[in-house]
Amino acid sequence: MTQTGYVGASSSITAEDVPAFYEGAKFYSPAGGDANRSSVISWLAGLLDRNGPVPLLKVEGVPPETPCVSVCVLGSGSAMADLPPAGDEFVLAVQQIERLQRVRFGAVYPLAAATISALVAVVTAAQLRVPLLDADGMGRTFALIHHTAMHLSGVSPTPLAAVGPTGESVLVEVPAGPRADRMLRANVDTVGGWAALAAYPTTAGVLRRAALPGTVSRITNVGRLLLDRTDPDLLVTRLGAITGCRRLARGRIAELEHLSRPSDVTIPAHPSSVVVDEIGGLGRQLRIELRSEIVAVFADGALIAGAPDLMCLLDVSRGALATLDSLEPGDVIDVLVTPADAIWYSPRGMEMVGMGSHGIPLAHPRQR
Amino acid sequence: MPAQAHIGVTLRPHRAYAAVVTGTTVDVVEPVAPARADLEGVISAAAAIALRAPGGAGAVTVDLAPLLYDTLVRPEAEVPPVAVVRIVPRPATDPALGRSPAELVERRIAHRWTVAGGHDLLGNELCPLDHAGLATVCSELAASGIRHVAVVGAGSQARPAHEREVADAILAAVPGARISVAHDYGGQGLVAREATVVIDCALTALTERLLDRCERTLARLPGSLELRVARGDGGYSTPSRIRVTPVVAFGATEALELCGAAHLARLDDCRVLLPRGGRRLAGEVRHGLAVVRPDEPAGIGTELVVPMAVLTAGPEESSLYLQPEQPPHVLACVGAAISQPASWLDEVAFIESADQLEHVRRDAEERATAMVMANGAAPGTTHVAEISTVALPYSPSGTVRVRVRVAGSPDTSLARR
Numbered sequence: 001m002t003q004t005g006y007v008g009a010s011s012s013i014t015a016e017d018v019p020a021f022y023e024g025a026k027f028y029s030p031a032g033g034d035a036n037r038s039s040v041i042s043w044l045a046g047l048l049d050r051n052g053p054v055p056l057l058k059v060e061g062v063p064p065e066t067p068c069v070s071v072c073v074l075g076s077g078s079a080m081a082d083l084p085p086a087g088d089e090f091v092l093a094v095q096q097i098e099r100l101q102r103v104r105f106g107a108v109y110p111l112a113a114a115t116i117s118a119l120v121a122v123v124t125a126a127q128l129r130v131p132l133l134d135a136d137g138m139g140r141t142f143a144l145i146h147h148t149a150m151h152l153s154g155v156s157p158t159p160l161a162a163v164g165p166t167g168e169s170v171l172v173e174v175p176a177g178p179r180a181d182r183m184l185r186a187n188v189d190t191v192g193g194w195a196a197l198a199a200y201p202t203t204a205g206v207l208r209r210a211a212l213p214g215t216v217s218r219i220t221n222v223g224r225l226l227l228d229r230t231d232p233d234l235l236v237t238r239l240g241a242i243t244g245c246r247r248l249a250r251g252r253i254a255e256l257e258h259l260s261r262p263s264d265v266t267i268p269a270h271p272s273s274v275v276v277d278e279i280g281g282l283g284r285q286l287r288i289e290l291r292s293e294i295v296a297v298f299a300d301g302a303l304i305a306g307a308p309d310l311m312c313l314l315d316v317s318r319g320a321l322a323t324l325d326s327l328e329p330g331d332v333i334d335v336l337v338t339p340a341d342a343i344w345y346s347p348r349g350m351e352m353v354g355m356g357s358h359g360i361p362l363a364h365p366r367q368r
Numbered sequence: 369m370p371a372q373a374h375i376g377v378t379l380r381p382h383r384a385y386a387a388v389v390t391g392t393t394v395d396v397v398e399p400v401a402p403a404r405a406d407l408e409g410v411i412s413a414a415a416a417i418a419l420r421a422p423g424g425a426g427a428v429t430v431d432l433a434p435l436l437y438d439t440l441v442r443p444e445a446e447v448p449p450v451a452v453v454r455i456v457p458r459p460a461t462d463p464a465l466g467r468s469p470a471e472l473v474e475r476r477i478a479h480r481w482t483v484a485g486g487h488d489l490l491g492n493e494l495c496p497l498d499h500a501g502l503a504t505v506c507s508e509l510a511a512s513g514i515r516h517v518a519v520v521g522a523g524s525q526a527r528p529a530h531e532r533e534v535a536d537a538i539l540a541a542v543p544g545a546r547i548s549v550a551h552d553y554g555g556q557g558l559v560a561r562e563a564t565v566v567i568d569c570a571l572t573a574l575t576e577r578l579l580d581r582c583e584r585t586l587a588r589l590p591g592s593l594e595l596r597v598a599r600g601d602g603g604y605s606t607p608s609r610i611r612v613t614p615v616v617a618f619g620a621t622e623a624l625e626l627c628g629a630a631h632l633a634r635l636d637d638c639r640v641l642l643p644r645g646g647r648r649l650a651g652e653v654r655h656g657l658a659v660v661r662p663d664e665p666a667g668i669g670t671e672l673v674v675p676m677a678v679l680t681a682g683p684e685e686s687s688l689y690l691q692p693e694q695p696p697h698v699l700a701c702v703g704a705a706i707s708q709p710a711s712w713l714d715e716v717a718f719i720e721s722a723d724q725l726e727h728v729r730r731d732a733e734e735r736a737t738a739m740v741m742a743n744g745a746a747p748g749t750t751h752v753a754e755i756s757t758v759a760l761p762y763s764p765s766g767t768v769r770v771r772v773r774v775a776g777s778p779d780t781s782l783a784r785r
Contacts, residue, residue: 032761034663034671035555035560036560037664037671039559043462075762076761076767077762078761082488082523083457083486084456087465088461088462143762189488192488258757270765291759317639317659324759325758325760325769326758327758329756
């Protein structure tokens, strides 16, 4: 197989890229905490040192008949931090599908090119010694495994395999994608709160039309900016130049609230809210609605951003991203919003991952 | 009523420094080098000043952190070898996942064992404890001659049963072993929790020696000076507590410097720039307490679960920051002298209703309050300085992380005499 890199973007991921890749992946999903940051970086950098850089290929650069499979971490980053991987979970999950389908995958891609899920895709590619595709299914993270561009394009997530840190595994085949997530969640809790997932086995040809392109190569550049730990104003300006993000407001966290909206137990993490008093500007009171991600931001009661927008928080004092499990009253934060991939603003995309899916049936600001 | 004088001491690798704080007055102790630049000489010189204060002399709060850090980073430093017993469902298949990412931590580890067992974040058992494997570990450990043992189990902060069972078995096999168990510290992340107990074990002997010296020095002095030890979060604890949890004293200096700078500027809330090796690092003080987090301390290479000051690269625009004129060691001494007893709790809980959330918060506050009183706070003086409960992303609905920080006023009845 010809392995084609491309000009103007990274054509491989090396051990030296890993710290920036970690930070950049956090920008596209601020959900996970940093409790096992150094261990994950050490694991991936060690693998890349031993096995060499992982080639990062455009989907178009891979022969269309190449079998490909996506991987991600299913479940909680906090659970994964306290029960770290033994190291073979992702490869075992991929190999289960290989045995079932009697194929050998020629490339791996992240189900979600964000947070720890972006890193484990590199881990898996390095362990299997196959290239990583510069594409994913979400362009960020969403709550459920069928919240993907592949699902919208009619690609089934199954057969899928989930392997837990206990070494136990589950193989799922369902006729309808949304059933798979419900079947998996209970098993994930049983094996320790997280599992290595291999799903969406398909071909590169299908991914050319079904996956979101360029979502892996951009991560390292974003991460390099974040590692600079520069002045927050300058950082936001620089991030805006390469991601299209903008600052909605700067403010101090006044309150953290829980169970602040009706709960839908099919989606992980209960609804909670962060109340922020804007510093300067219009002196507004912001209300940030959370599930596992930020789902909406209101200013003095008016909706100013909402899913599927990518919203994240920058800890102004530290000049670093604030993860949702580390927020504290008194922290000064910048609320940043970045447009998601266009596919998520389509009627089907909005129905699946828009604010309505989180119990906030309001028109999206970009549609008014 | 005239103010009592309090002494702050910071122990640096090559000399000790002290300052006496009486209300808003600060007297920097200038020992006569070299004979009086050591711990005993500096404390004695500071006590001589403090005992002349109209309100009398109160306490001596010692910052051990620079010496602890120096000992940890010097490969040739005499530190007892530490054994690690990790309790997880199965051992790591990749060497990087079976060790600490921090070389500084790993080089203190003489041997590692894994015993099958462990729980999830909410305390559900994932794997029964492997008693046969534990028996083998105990017999190998007894034969190894290692007497300092760090034990960390997955989910032990929620259910410490496996850690306790392992610790009991080790103690039976190796009488007199110094065992540090991770559930004593709570926090998030097995690797961070493991590094915390390894450092705890490694620093035990040095901490004991330093506190012995401090206590002998105070015993020779007139008055009723009470010994306190600065914590990483900028508060203080009693010597007896620090002897069994020395890692709590690790990394105290930065928080003390921040609080010292704020005190000298007579500010309760401020951002402070501290000089560090030609650079400036920024930290923050809120309501008189340094902003702290469990994080990756500079130069360690891994996260720890004991909170320390959050320091970041200084900004280009520094007009909004306090830039103290006093040298860092003076700030640390002042910060130590004015420190309050403190406690910190960081754990995961499960709620299904607002009532349960309130119960979880109240329970955490009560336990943190009991801890701060054990650390030297007077009854009735404690207050919740910070509390946050956040939903854990991608966890089952109802899973929350609870963090509580409690501070109090010193219990003066703890004075030596």
